[in-house]
Amino acid sequence: MSFDVHRIRQDFPILSQPQHGKPLVFLDSGASAQKPRAVIDAMTRCMETAYANVHRGAYRLSEVATDAYEASRGAVARFINAPDAREVVFTRNSTEAINLVAHSWGRGVMRPDQAVLISELEHHANIVPWQMLRDDRGNPLRVCRVTDSGELDMEDLAAKLADGKVGLVALAHMSNVLGTVTPVERVVALAHAHGAKVLLDGSQAVVHRRVDVAAIGCDFYCFTGHKLYGPTGIGVLWGKLEHLDRMPPFLGGGDMIESVSFEKSTWAKPPARFEAGTPAIIEAVGLHAAIDYVNAIGMPAIEAHERALVDHAMRKLSDVPGLTLLGRAQDRGGVFAFALDNAHPHDLSTLLDRAGICIRAGRHCAEPLHTRFGLEQGTARASFGLYTTPEEVDYLAGALVKAREFFA
Amino acid sequence: MSGNDFFGDLRDLYQEVILDHGRKPRNFRRLEDADSTSRGDNPMCGDRMELFLKMTPDGHIADAAFQGRGCAVSMASASLMTETVKGKTPQEAQALGTAFRDLAMTGQCPTCAASLEDAMERLSPLSGVHEFPSRVKCATLAWHTLNAALAGAKEASSE
Numbered sequence: 001m002s003f004d005v006h007r008i009r010q011d012f013p014i015l016s017q018p019q020h021g022k023p024l025v026f027l028d029s030g031a032s033a034q035k036p037r038a039v040i041d042a043m044t045r046c047m048e049t050a051y052a053n054v055h056r057g058a059y060r061l062s063e064v065a066t067d068a069y070e071a072s073r074g075a076v077a078r079f080i081n082a083p084d085a086r087e088v089v090f091t092r093n094s095t096e097a098i099n100l101v102a103h104s105w106g107r108g109v110m111r112p113d114q115a116v117l118i119s120e121l122e123h124h125a126n127i128v129p130w131q132m133l134r135d136d137r138g139n140p141l142r143v144c145r146v147t148d149s150g151e152l153d154m155e156d157l158a159a160k161l162a163d164g165k166v167g168l169v170a171l172a173h174m175s176n177v178l179g180t181v182t183p184v185e186r187v188v189a190l191a192h193a194h195g196a197k198v199l200l201d202g203s204q205a206v207v208h209r210r211v212d213v214a215a216i217g218c219d220f221y222c223f224t225g226h227k228l229y230g231p232t233g234i235g236v237l238w239g240k241l242e243h244l245d246r247m248p249p250f251l252g253g254g255d256m257i258e259s260v261s262f263e264k265s266t267w268a269k270p271p272a273r274f275e276a277g278t279p280a281i282i283e284a285v286g287l288h289a290a291i292d293y294v295n296a297i298g299m300p301a302i303e304a305h306e307r308a309l310v311d312h313a314m315r316k317l318s319d320v321p322g323l324t325l326l327g328r329a330q331d332r333g334g335v336f337a338f339a340l341d342n343a344h345p346h347d348l349s350t351l352l353d354r355a356g357i358c359i360r361a362g363r364h365c366a367e368p369l370h371t372r373f374g375l376e377q378g379t380a381r382a383s384f385g386l387y388t389t390p391e392e393v394d395y396l397a398g399a400l401v402k403a404r405e406f407f408a
Numbered sequence: 409m410s411g412n413d414f415f416g417d418l419r420d421l422y423q424e425v426i427l428d429h430g431r432k433p434r435n436f437r438r439l440e441d442a443d444s445t446s447r448g449d450n451p452m453c454g455d456r457m458e459l460f461l462k463m464t465p466d467g468h469i470a471d472a473a474f475q476g477r478g479c480a481v482s483m484a485s486a487s488l489m490t491e492t493v494k495g496k497t498p499q500e501a502q503a504l505g506t507a508f509r510d511l512a513m514t515g516q517c518p519t520c521a522a523s524l525e526d527a528m529e530r531l532s533p534l535s536g537v538h539e540f541p542s543r544v545k546c547a548t549l550a551w552h553t554l555n556a557a558l559a560g561a562k563e564a565s566s567e
């Protein structure tokens with residue numbers, strides 16, 4: 001199928017809703033993406049025709065719902081090329097997936113003297129759980145530097161792994177601020193050579209690149225459904241079965257046990273062990289529809305569209321007077337954080353909103369990264385989805401020039 | 409299309425006074441001999457300010473100054489606040505703060521006492537912020553910080 005962005009836009013009902021009387025130019029997909037009709041319909045259909053609790057009822061409707069829920073797990077496994085669907089754990093979002101690893105691997109399997117290595121470009125979701133682990137169990141937290149161009153400092157990474165005391169490397173596959181795509185295969189090779197496991201936060205990457213966890217060779221990978229054109233309330237943790245098998249549960253409750261008595265309960269096998277309570281059934285169905293939608297367009301086509309868009313945006317934004325782009329990584333996706341010399345990000349965002357443009361302003365849950373680049377006041381961020389057009393980028397660039405005049 | 413039309417009714421929020429005070433905030437300095445100082449934080453957007461107050465022997469605000477960073481609305485609000493509270497007693501300044509928060513949230517000030525009229529007149533360019541719920545905190549941060557300073561607290565948050 002050829003990639004026709006204008007046809008694709010028609011799949012997203014919200015894109016035809018004007019804002020302040022202007023066409024909606026939605027450039028905040030990095031925070032959360034809009035939903036195609038296919039996702040909306042799949043969730044409605046589930047509730048109208050195939051809904052009951054899963055894994056519990058010996059009646060047909062419950063079996064149908066269980067099949068749909070498990071089919072979503074299978075679709076996720078194929079989407080990231082996981083060898084086994086049992087390695088796919090449904091969570092609420094990336095944040096919960098990372099907390100799950102910090103709890104069940106960090107407290108359950110790692111020794112307290114093993115360090116966790118993160119980087120300066122992490123989202124708070126991949127910082128705070130490790131600080132909590134450190135404060136709770138003592139596991140030292142190491143932070144890999146980021147270069148001025150916004151890339152992982154691989155020398156620093158090697159240096160911080162060298163003593164063999166790092167138990168886990170936890171890194172973003174793609175930065176939600178700089179757009180930088182991290183060289184994950186090299187990171188994994190380096191980490192494994194020094195005895196460390198690797199967790200990749202794929203919240204952004206999975207939207208923009210084809211992800212193959214088997215080829216990457218990492219130990220854990222997570223992402224969140226709502227950025228991948230799916231619903232909120234569903235995320236994914238993938239982990240190698242041999243790791244998941246060794247890990248104690250995260251939350252306790254129904255559906256995650258083999259047997260319960262008041263003396264002792266025994267844990268179910270993964271993934272059920274990590275899915276306590278009634279899961280996000282409807283959302284899992286929605287995520288399945290989102291993956292089918294993305295697959296039907298084709299990840300290579302989406303990537304090609306985005307590469308062209310990124311090149312275009314680099315040129316257009318560089319032409320805006322007074323604009324500083326944060327990060328100039330070689331390998332990057334459609335996320336652009338920037339500062340205008342005479343407009344604070346919040347003023348800018350309020351202004352652009354009146355022109356129909358949604359961008360994000362602030363520090364994008366990456367405060368240490370902004371501190372690293374001396375931009376404590378935050379940045380404005382435009383992030384693209386598969387429905388973003390070059391015309392929208394042009395409109396943004398024009399609006400930025402006008403905004404600068406407005407504040408002059 | 410001029411910037412004015414392009415951005416709709418935004419001149420209501422960004423009136424010339426606001427832009428001017430945002431660009432060149434008045435009383436933007438430290439008071440080394442301050443009687444009380446307080447820090448204000450807006451954790452959501454990263455706005456941050458430090459407020460300094462100098463009192464007269466009979467308990468009036470002799471001088472008010474601030475330093476910090478933030479958007480045009482928060483800088484302008486802090487700037488206008490330092491101008492309007494000079495010469496006031498703590499009680500008067502607090503009453504003004506309450507009236508201002510009403511103004512910022514509703515665009516009106518039903519509780520305004522006649523004695524505050526002059527000061528409120530000077531603050532009125534900020535009334536447009538009530539149309540922008542996500543920006544009201546930008547306008548009120550300075551006043552939260554003032555309350556903290558008057559109460560002897562070291563920190564205030566707009567949350």
Ligand SMILES: Cc1ncc(COP(=O)(O)O)c(C=O)c1O
Binds near residue numbers: 030031
């Ligand atoms: C890189 C990265 N990691 C983690 C998250 C957290 O995602 P969620 O809020 O869905 O848990 C986000 C999104 O906000 C992100 O961009």
